[in-house]
């Protein structure tokens with residue numbers, strides 16, 4: 376391993392907040408964590424772009440200790456986030472999307488529940504909803520507020536939930552195969568999984584490229600296209616029911632900055648007449664996937680990402 380080459384603690388925007396310091400160690404990545412292709416891929420704004428599946432994956436990664444530290448730092452910002460109203464509106468739409476595919480909503484798990492907004496939303500609606508987050512800061516914060524939280528992954532009962540949601544989490548994982556397996560292990564047979572993540576093939580990614588905040592050292596280690604996420608889910612034994620994209624938000628600046636809100640509003644209004652067409656061609660900036668879990672561990676045989684993964 377080469378000597379540490381930090382980025383100097385540059386302040387960068389991270390999911391839904393600003394001011395998170397991310398320090399990277401130069402672990403060289405030689406394999407696409409989605410399709411496991413090891414061919415040499417072109418660099419693109421600090422990522423490799425897999426020429427086989429179209430995913431982007433970070434050229435360098437922080438080690439596990441730094442990742443956890445970063446998770447806890449992000450958690451503090453998530454707690455103070457002021458975007459609750461906007462998110463609550465999204466949640467109504469997301470719940471409606473789930474109920475299109477299943478009437479079984481008895482037990483629900485929000486995996487990577489952040490500040491617990493969706494969890495609270497579900498409980499208010501009368502569902503038996505539980506939460507899990509990798510951040511101990513957030514877990515303690517929500518437990519203090521009497522929300523049903525699992526302290527760690529192993530405490531979550533296997534094959535128990537009718538629905539598992541995981542919003543804007545998978546892009547922060549370094550082994551998306553292992554992540555889907557973990558999530559899926561908590562689902563009942565034929566349970567429903569809903570994932571949201573940025574769309575690396577959306578209109579903003581295509582126009583802004585590396586200037587879109589999603590690229591760069593934002594703790595986003597893997598960015599999917601609709602097709603690559605679909606293939607990942609199929610590989611891990613899920614039937615993909617629906618892939619949709621929405622939202623046009625060229626986030627140049629931290630999300631909560633007034634200038635960012637104003638810019639988002641302007642772009643939203645300017646692009647509104649074209650939304651239907653853009654979303655029909657999967658060009659929205661946010662991607663939402665609904666899948667059903669099969670009772671089969673892996674539909675395809677193949678190499679195990681966790682074994683070969685150099686950063687696992």
Ligand SMILES: [Zn+2]
Pocket residue numbers: 407408409410411412425426427428429430
């Ligand atoms: Zn790939």
